Amino acid sequence: MKRRHCAAAAITVVCALAVLSAPVQAWAAPEPPPSSQQVPATKSLAEVRAEIDQLYEKAGAATDAYNLAEEQVKKQTAELGDLGRAIDDGRSKIARLKDRIGSQAREQYRNAGLPPGAQLALSTDPRLFLYGLNQIRQSQQASTSVLAELTRAQADLELYTEDAQDNWDKLEAGRLKQARAKKEINARIDEAKKLEAQLEEKERARLLELERQAQAAAQSSWLSSGALKDINREASPSGKAAVKFALAQIGKPYVWGAEGPGSYDCSGLTSQAWAAAKRPIPRTSQEQWAQLKHIAIGDMRPGDLIIYHSDATHVGMYVGDGMVVHAPRPGRNVTLAGAGSMEILGVVRPDA
Template identity: 35%
Template sequence: MSTALAGGAVLAAGTAQAEPAPTPDAVKEQVDRLNEEAEQSIERHNGFQEKRQRLQGEANRIQDEVVRGQEAMNELRTRLGAVAAEQYRTGGIDPSVRLMLDSDPGGYLAKASAQNQVLDSQAALLAQARSEQRRLDQDRAEAAATLAELDAAGTALAAEKKAIQGKLAAAQALLNRLSAADRAKVNAQDAAGRASRATARPAYDGPATGRAAAAVRFAYAQLGKPYVWGATGPAGFDCSGLTGAAWRAADVKLPRISQDQWKTGLRVARGDLQPGDLVFFYPDLHHVGLYIGEGKMIHAPRTGKNVEVLPIDVMPYVGAVRL
C-alpha cells in the first residue's frame, strides 16, 4: 500500500510539474514581442557602431596632430638649445661693463646689435614654443577624451549585441517548442514561400520618377533577400540598412539608423504619400520602410524573414519623410 501511495505521489507530482504545450498563437505573441525588442536593440546597435566608427576616425586624426605637434616641439627645442648655447658662450658680463672694457667700442656695439637680434629671435622662438605646447596639450587632452568616449561606445556596442543575441535566442527557443507545422505558421514563411519570394522580383514600373524611382527600383530588386541585423547589403539588410541602400542607389546618402533618417528631408502627410517616401513605425521610430504606392511598402521585417511588400497598416504608423 505504501508503494502504491508513493507511486501515486510521484505520478501526481509529475502531473503537477508537466507544462502545457504552448499554443501557436501564444508563441507568436511572445516571439513578435521579442523580435520587436530585438529590432529596437538593433537600431541602437547600429547607432553605437556608427558612433564608434566616427570616433575612431576622430581619434586617428587627433593622434596624427599630436605626433606632428610633438615633432614641431622637438624642432623648436633644438633651435632654442642652439640659441642658449650661443648666449652662454658670449654672455656672462654686464653689457655696460663690457662696453667700457672693450678696446674697440664700435666693434662691440656692432656685436651688441647682433646679440639683440639673437635675443629677439630667442623671444620669438619662446613665444612659438609656448603656443605650440598649449596646442599640443589641448590635442592630447582631446585625444584622451575621444579615446575614452570610443571605449564607452565599444562597451555599449558589445552590450547591445549581447542583448540582441539574447532576445533572438529566446524567440528561437519558444519556436523550438512547437511542431514544425506550427513553427511554419508562426513564422508565416515556410520553405516554399522563401523560395518564391527569393525568385519573384518584379521590376518597378510605377509613377515615381528621378531619384525616387531609382530608390524604389533598387528596393524591388531586393525582394526575397533575408533580414540580417546590422546589414546594409548586398546579401541581406535590416530595416534602415535597406532604406539607406535604396536611396544610396539614387545617389542620396542617408544616416545609418531609422531615428536619424526620420530627421532628413520633409515631413509628408499620410494622404500625400508618394513612392520613394520613407515610412516610419512605432513611437520610438525603430522601424522604417520604403513606400511604393497603394498603401504598401517594401521593408526588411525581422530576423527569420525576408525583404517583402507589406501594407503600411500592419504596424503602428508614425509618419513619413520625403527626400
C-alpha cells in the same frame, strides 16, 4: 581525547547502518514534464503571434541601439586616429622648437658667454655697432617668437591629449553599449524562436496565415482611410535610384546589424539604398527619424522612408502603389509589404 574520536566514529557507523537497513519506501514515478514541442493550451495562436511580434520588436529596438553604438564607435575611432596624428605632429614640433632654442644657447656659449648687448658695448666700430644693434633686435624678436610658439605647441599638445582621453572613454562606453545591445538582441530572438519551435507544423502554417490576414486587414483599412492622397506620385531622380537599389535586394535575408551586400537589417537596407543614390543618410531608423525632414503621409512619394512603431525601431522604403520594400525581421527576407500593414509613426524624405 582518542576515546572521544573512537566513540564519535562508532556512532556515525551505527547511524549509517541504520539508514541502509531501513525498509525502502516506494515512491510514485513523477509525471513527465509537458513536451517542449507544444505551446501551453492556455494560449491561443493569436496570443502567441502577438508575443512573437513583441519579442521581434524588442530585438529591433536593441538592433537600433547596437547600430547607433557601432556608428559612435566608428566615429570615436576615426577621431582618435586624427588626434593621435595631431599629438605626433605636436611632439615633433616641440622637438624642433627646442632644438632652435638649444642652437641659440650654443651660439651664446660660443661667444664666450657674453650676451649680445655686452658684445655690442665693447665694439669700437660705429658701423659694427649699428649692425649689431639691428642683429640684437632681430635675435630678440626671433627668441620671443620661438618661445611663444613653443608655449602654444605645448598647450595644443595638452589639449589633444585631453581630447584623446575623452574620446577613448567614449569609445569604451560605445563598446559596452554594443555588447549589452548584442546580448539583448540574441536573447529576444532566441525567445521568439523558442516560441515558434514549440508549435507543430500545422500551427506554424496557421500562425503565418494569421500574420498575413492581420497585415492585409491593416493595409486595407489604411488605404480606405484616404491617408495617402496620391498612390503613385513621381519620385525624384535620386529617389528613383534609391528605390531601384532597394528593390534589387528583394530575397536577401535579414541579419541584424547587416548593411549588405548579401544581407540587411531594416535601416541597413534604407541607408545603403540612399548611399547608392549619392545621398548618405543616418544609419539607424531612429536617427533617420530624428534627422531627416518629416513630411505628411499624404504627400509621400517613392523613395521616402516610412518609420514604424512608436519608438521608431523599424523603417521601410515607399516604392509606390501603397507598398514598401523592407527587411522585416530575423528569419525573413527583404520583401514587399503593404505600407499600412504596420503601425506608422511618420514619413521622412532624405532628399528634401
